[in-house]
Amino acid sequence: MALEMGLWRADGDKLSRITPSAVGLESQLETYIESDPTLLGQPLLIVGRQVPTAHGGFVDLLAMDGEGVVHVLELKRDKTPRDVVAQALDYGSWVSTLSRSDIVGIFEKYRPGLAFEEAFAETFGEAPPEDLNEAQVLTIVAASVDSATERIVRFLNETFEVPVNVVFFRHFEDKGTSYLARTWLVDNETPVESKAASRTKKSKEPWNGQDWYVSFGEFPDGRQWSDAMKYGFVSAGGDKWFSRTLKNLPVGARVFACIPKVGYVGVGTVLAEARRFDGTTVEVDGVEQQLADLPLVGNYARQGDESDDVAEWAVAIEWNYVVPREQGFWKTGMFANQNSAARLRNAFTIEQVTAAFGIED
Numbered sequence: 001m002a003l004e005m006g007l008w009r010a011d012g013d014k015l016s017r018i019t020p021s022a023v024g025l026e027s028q029l030e031t032y033i034e035s036d037p038t039l040l041g042q043p044l045l046i047v048g049r050q051v052p053t054a055h056g057g058f059v060d061l062l063a064m065d066g067e068g069v070v071h072v073l074e075l076k077r078d079k080t081p082r083d084v085v086a087q088a089l090d091y092g093s094w095v096s097t098l099s100r101s102d103i104v105g106i107f108e109k110y111r112p113g114l115a116f117e118e119a120f121a122e123t124f125g126e127a128p129p130e131d132l133n134e135a136q137v138l139t140i141v142a143a144s145v146d147s148a149t150e151r152i153v154r155f156l157n158e159t160f161e162v163p164v165n166v167v168f169f170r171h172f173e174d175k176g177t178s179y180l181a182r183t184w185l186v187d188n189e190t191p192v193e194s195k196a197a198s199r200t201k202k203s204k205e206p207w208n209g210q211d212w213y214v215s216f217g218e219f220p221d222g223r224q225w226s227d228a229m230k231y232g233f234v235s236a237g238g239d240k241w242f243s244r245t246l247k248n249l250p251v252g253a254r255v256f257a258c259i260p261k262v263g264y265v266g267v268g269t270v271l272a273e274a275r276r277f278d279g280t281t282v283e284v285d286g287v288e289q290q291l292a293d294l295p296l297v298g299n300y301a302r303q304g305d306e307s308d309d310v311a312e313w314a315v316a317i318e319w320n321y322v323v324p325r326e327q328g329f330w331k332t333g334m335f336a337n338q339n340s341a342a343r344l345r346n347a348f349t350i351e352q353v354t355a356a357f358g359i360e361d
Contacts, residue, residue, distance in 0.1 A: 007172050007181060018179075020170040029141050029169055030060055030075055032180070037063055039182065040139065040167060044071060045123045047103060048110040053094045057087065060141075062095070062106065066124040068132040070095055070103065076142035076149075084140055085152050088164060092138045100132045117339070121244055126343055138164040143171075150185060157186045211344040213337055214246075214255045216265070218325070223312070224298030225259055229266065229322045231282050231294055236340035237312035238302060245341040247274040249315050256344055256353055257317075258336060263328030264353045268319040277312035291316075321357040329356045 008015045037044035044063040051059040061073035072095055074088045107116045120128040145166055156162035166185035214234045218225055228234055234257055236242045249270050257266040277300045280291040291314060305311040335346035
């Protein structure tokens with residue numbers, strides 16, 4: 001039996017049913033979801049719209065969640081039950097073959113001039129995971145479907161754990177006000193997250209909510225670890241791509257500082273939110289001082305740094321343990337990342353560094 005979505009207006013003890021209107025709804029749903037993907041129940045980054053596949057046809061909307069799972073959003077429109085389900089499965093099979101660079105390329109065509117990493121960080125508050133598209137979720141978007149489509153989707157989802165579901169939207173008008181209601185065919189605690197997505201999450205190491213990785217990139221005529229070690233800070237800049245993830249570091253977080261191709265050189269606690277380097281203060285011998293006014297070995301100014309996107313940004317750190325760059329600690333298998341800051345999930349890295357530095361975890 002097809003699902004029915006109802007809405008009633010309560011006037012005291014009297015209930016008045018509001019009649020839904022499907023006029024133009026399915027033609028608008030794609031635009032609604034593109035403008036606000038949280039309509040589907042969780043934060044999503046739209047990666048592409050009307051994405052051409054390698055086998056003909058176009059994926060209506062391609063999206064990604066914070067775990068790097070790719071969502072295929074296919075609108076029912078006037079398709080038959082067999083067509084709409086088969087098309088979703090076909091598109092899902094194609095999407096499963098896409099590499100990280102394929103996904104990034106699709107996004108760059110969809111949002112030219114905006115870096116995928118930047119858009120991901122703005123949506124989810126952290127850098128994208130190293131492994132993208134490890135699982136897929138297939139969602140059929142519709143104002144209504146017939147009982148045959150419901151049977152097929154339930155059979156695939158509930159019996160064979162195929163990550164396919166249907167989300168229904170109905171449009172209601174009441175006294176000049178418009179409402180959009182949503183429900184899911186297969187009722188899950190978190191409807192969009194399929195069993196496939198859950199398996200992907202379980203395969204990833206959990207984050208302890210505390211530890212962050214920081215990449216401290218040194219340059220001969222620029223940033224120097226000796227300054228950071230002496231005065232208590234980490235920094236990044238030169239382009240907003242480098243400084244944006246540094247701004248995600250929360251006060252009280254524990255950071256593991258790593259010099260690329262050298263190793264881990266410090267573990268400390270974030271004392272304040274990221275600020276422009278020329279506006280950052282640190283405590284020296286009990287006195288608060290402007291970081292830029294201290295006798296620094298490195299150079300943190302650059303041409304064009306009147307722009308926040310170009311400027312160096314810094315985060316004040318209270319070091320628990322630091323070593324000179326010559327004593328940087330590294331073992332094969334430890335975590336490294338191209339972003340200036342990222343959540344540190346790698347238990348091996350945490351265990352090795354804390355043990356090497358004599359820090360009680």
